Amino acid sequence: MTPSARLSAAIEVLADIEARRRPAPDALKDWGLAHRFAGSKDRAAIASLVYDALRRRASAAYIMGEGSPRAVLLGSLVLARGLDAAAIAALCTGERFAPEPLSAEEARRLADPDLSDAPAAIAGDFPDWLAEDLSAAFGDRLVEEMQALAARAPIDIRTNTLKTERARLQPLLAHLNPEPTHHAPTGLRFSAGEDGRGPTLQVTPEFLKGLFEIQDEGSQVVAALVGVAPGMQVVDLCAGGGGKTLELAALMDNSGQVFATDADVRRLAPIHDRLTRAGVRNVQVRTPKGRGDEPLADLTGKIDLVLVDAPCTGIGTWRRNPDTKWRVRPGALDERMKEQDLVLDRAAKLVKKGGRIGYITCSVLPRENDARVAAFLERHPGFVSVDPGELLALAPDTLSERDDLISPAGLGLQLSPLRTGTDGFYCAVLERSR
Numbered sequence: 001m002t003p004s005a006r007l008s009a010a011i012e013v014l015a016d017i018e019a020r021r022r023p024a025p026d027a028l029k030d031w032g033l034a035h036r037f038a039g040s041k042d043r044a045a046i047a048s049l050v051y052d053a054l055r056r057r058a059s060a061a062y063i064m065g066e067g068s069p070r071a072v073l074l075g076s077l078v079l080a081r082g083l084d085a086a087a088i089a090a091l092c093t094g095e096r097f098a099p100e101p102l103s104a105e106e107a108r109r110l111a112d113p114d115l116s117d118a119p120a121a122i123a124g125d126f127p128d129w130l131a132e133d134l135s136a137a138f139g140d141r142l143v144e145e146m147q148a149l150a151a152r153a154p155i156d157i158r159t160n161t162l163k164t165e166r167a168r169l170q171p172l173l174a175h176l177n178p179e180p181t182h183h184a185p186t187g188l189r190f191s192a193g194e195d196g197r198g199p200t201l202q203v204t205p206e207f208l209k210g211l212f213e214i215q216d217e218g219s220q221v222v223a224a225l226v227g228v229a230p231g232m233q234v235v236d237l238c239a240g241g242g243g244k245t246l247e248l249a250a251l252m253d254n255s256g257q258v259f260a261t262d263a264d265v266r267r268l269a270p271i272h273d274r275l276t277r278a279g280v281r282n283v284q285v286r287t288p289k290g291r292g293d294e295p296l297a298d299l300t301g302k303i304d305l306v307l308v309d310a311p312c313t314g315i316g317t318w319r320r321n322p323d324t325k326w327r328v329r330p331g332a333l334d335e336r337m338k339e340q341d342l343v344l345d346r347a348a349k350l351v352k353k354g355g356r357i358g359y360i361t362c363s364v365l366p367r368e369n370d371a372r373v374a375a376f377l378e379r380h381p382g383f384v385s386v387d388p389g390e391l392l393a394l395a396p397d398t399l400s401e402r403d404d405l406i407s408p409a410g411l412g413l414q415l416s417p418l419r420t421g422t423d424g425f426y427c428a429v430l431e432r433s434r
């Protein structure tokens with residue numbers, strides 16, 4: 001396919017997403033099935049155009065003066081890819097599969113993309129209804145923070161230290177140009193190429209041998225801050241597919257015990273293969289046997305550390321999942337907050353005296369973060385929150401002096417693309433004092 005034909009295809013996919021309110025991956029898959037002549041490079045390039053357009057949907061519509069799929073796509077070529085009006089006009093020839101030529105109005109707007117008077121929700125590309133929450137999170141750096149969350153994300157991996165070390169892994173992947181991550185001690189980072197796509201790491205022999213896991217650097221950092229150590233009895237209460245379980249096992253050097261579970265058995269299912277591939281030997285998976293089953297009943301009051309990698313809106317991962325930002329609704333936020341309270345209450349039962357809960361979200365909203373911790377402390381007077389200064393002391397050297405990472409109500413730490421070059425992650429630790 002020509003670059004112009006890919007633009008037309010991306011406009012078609014954006015129209016489908018809008019008309020049928022579909023998740024972007026589903027719409028892209030359908031397009032691929034209906035256009036089997038398109039090769040994998042074409043499909044990847046179209047996906048990248050669609051994701052760039054979704055990342056900048058509000059600002060692209062603003063500079064173009066309208067929100068049609070074509071306008072958003074054209075606007076995003078300027079905002080996300082730095083193309084100028086002449087380059088875009090050269091792609092929009094109207095010939096064969098190319099988009100129609102630019103109108104005079106489109107050409108004028110593309111030549112002068114001005115966001116200086118745009119409201120914060122437009123300049124920062126986020127839904128209006130979240131303005132208050134996000135202002136509470138970021139104060140006068142709101143627009144800068146949100147623009148960083150609307151940029152493309154690199155791909156990070158975590159070296160599986162049960163099998164190798166970063167200095168040995170990096171040369172094996174040298175053909176893909178990884179750089180050591182700035183903060184996480186065992187991470188490597190791959191930049192996205194010109195088209196916004198990173199390397200397909202899952203097909204490398206090193207991945208298949210379990211030498212690394214794909215995991216954002218922020219996720220790597222927060223899981224290491226909750227104070228896990230070899231020999232501990234640990235519960236990973238929201239283990240899902242096991243991303244953090246694998247990191248816990250590595251940090252514990254395969255000693256002690258991790259009990260991994262999740263309310264959703266389908267999400268938990270892939271964990272078994274991942275544990276095997278990674279050479280993990282200290283994890284017991286506890287799969288619930290139907291609704292209402294408590295597979296951890298025998299562990300009440302016995303656990304040193306319960307990791308709560310809580311269900312959340314995922315706003316901190318908007319760089320990677322830009323369509324979710326336009327689909328998240330206030331009702332979903334309310335639901336997630338209820339689940340967060342429930343899962344924290346469940347964790348409280350498991351912790352022994354002097355033991356801890358590590359509460360993690362990939363959100364930047366204080367209502368999912370500090371406010372949930374504060375509400376938990378109200379409900380559970382036997383717990384205290386660990387001073388975030390102590391968490392910083394455990395952090396890699398590059399972060400240990402970063403008081404600016406302390407969350408707005410001072411109960412935890414907040415990472416973000418602007419602050420730490422990672423996804424947006426929150427982390428707080430609660431200790432059982434009696």
Ligand SMILES: C[S@@+](CC[C@H](N)C(=O)[O-])C[C@H]1O[C@@H](n2cnc3c(N)ncnc32)[C@H](O)[C@@H]1O
Nearest residue numbers: 238239240242243244262263264267309310311
């Ligand atoms: C952020 S995801 C976990 C991701 C996972 N830890 C990883 O690193 O790949 C949150 C998980 O919480 C689970 N969950 C929601 N409510 C729960 C509950 N009450 N108890 C246990 N798990 C719950 C969801 O099914 C979901 O898999």
